[in-house]
Amino acid sequence: MNMSMSMAEESFDRARAGELIAAKAGLDGALLPILHDLQKAFDHVPDAALPLIAEALNLSLADVRGVVSFYHDFKREPSGRHVLKICRAESCQAMGVEALVTHLAKAHQLTLGDTSKDGALTIEAVYCLGHCACSPAALFDNEPIGRLSPAMLDELVLQAGETSA
Ligand code: FES
Incomplete structure (x- = not known):
């Protein structure tokens, strides 16, 4: 081999x-x-x-x-053990999702479309989850998350690593 x-x-x-x-x-x-x-x-x-x-x-x-x-819907690698989908549509843009994307890159070296090196977490962009009233919105393993903040992102990244070990 x-x-x-x-x-x-x-x-x-x-x-x-x-x-x-x-x-x-x-x-x-x-x-x-x-x-x-x-x-x-x-x-x-x-x-x-x-x-x-x-x-x-x-x-x-x-x-x-x-x-x-x-076609960006076709994935070239399998997803990590956990998947965080972050909404980048209008309402979430207006409520600061780009600052969260920047935080992920700076604090965790993760960009949208990436999977962490340990295979624990994949981050994906999505476009409107129907939770605009709770922007910026996300899904973590299909569970909705509203008013996403940098601290919440830190917690999710940590949680993904711990529960995948
Ligand atoms: S624009 Fe993000 S949930 Fe609707």
Whole structure:
């Protein structure tokens, strides 16, 4: 085994990916449905699946990579053990979410879309959670959080690390 292989690649279930690809390869416009199925099955679109898709759909690998990177909904890595979704839509912008994003970067070296090095926490941007009255709003493991503050962020990052250890 190649020692530089990532954990995600090591655990890649090639047979499962092959089944998912084969199930839709014959459809018109199969690429996006296949990518969605892979993401649902693996919690991301594994890099190792891209050559299989290219071969099945008779596309170039560059074409497949281009589509995956164009649509930001496709994740390239699996999520951390906890997920914090921070709203960046208008109301939360007006209530200071960008200062929170800056705090995350400065205090925890985390930017939106990142997973912490220990795999404990993934931070994602979302656009309106329907909790505008409690802006800035977030979801931590799908639990709503209102009036998010830097101190609350510190607590969530700490909690994610402790409960993942
Ligand atoms: S704008 Fe952030 S919850 Fe609606």
